[in-house]
Amino acid sequence: MPPYFIENSALRLACYPEYGGKLFSLTERSTGTEFLLPPAAAYLSNSAGSVFEDSDRGGFDECLPSVAACSASPHHLAVPDHGELWRTSWEIQNASAVELSMSATCPCSELQLARKATLDGSAIDFHYQLTNLGRETRNWLWSAHPLLFVEPGDQILLPDDIDEARVECSLSGEWKGDLLAQRPKRHFADGQERHVLPAEFPLSLTFG
Incomplete structure (x- = not known):
């Protein structure tokens, strides 16, 4: 099955239904x-x-019914690393110039995930x-699993309701689950602890 594309005036999104519904x-x-990391190896069936x-x-995969390899109930079902969907062919349910609806079923766990992607401006x-x-x-x-193409100086900006961010690991080994950023808090007279930075000062992670 050939790749499928949707686009508007701002963005172009490309997908391989055959390769786990990957947004590549x-x-x-x-x-x-x-914005997405290019493949490190050839696409294989x-x-x-x-x-x-x-x-x-x-690119961007979907992890279900787990991210890590594990044994799931019932019957101690063996779940592979990154789940089942990345190695399952997806079906296109509906498509237009700016919208793509797809679904796939995990062969072992019998869980079906439907995903609709819609381009809305940028x-x-x-x-x-x-x-x-x-x-x-x-x-x-379940986890969305986008691998982003980043360069030194790029930032991930998090909304104001996110207190802190942790990173499990990094390819360079520089980040090893340490707390990278924490929004400052202050105790007030009413006994409540609140963030002291307003929303216009977002928490950010910077790639060095």
Whole structure:
């Protein structure tokens, strides 16, 4: 199945339904800036035995029913690293110039994830729906898994209701789960602890 593209005047989004519904490119049209990490290896046809280390390791995947390899209930179901969906072919349910709706079902856990991506000016709106197609209750954990193309000086700006940010690891080993940033707080006369910075001073993580 060939790649599928949606675009508006600001953004262009590219997807490979066959390769786990991967969003492999997101570009700003006026500058050509690419926001997603390019593949580190060739795109390969995935199968039930594929391992994430052998994948392209780029772009934007969906992790379900877990991010890490684990044993899930019921029946101690073996969940592979990064879940099942990255190695499952997705189906396009609906598509237009600025919207792409797709879905895929985890072969083992029988969880179906539907994702609708809509371009809205310079933003992307994602809407997800999770359905258990099996007869048994399933434990699950979902994570959007975008790998961003970053350069020194780039920042991630977090909204005012985020108190702190932690990073699990980094490829360089520089970040090892240490607290990177914490919004200052102050105790007030009413006994409450509040952030002292208003929303126009967002918490930011800077790539050096």
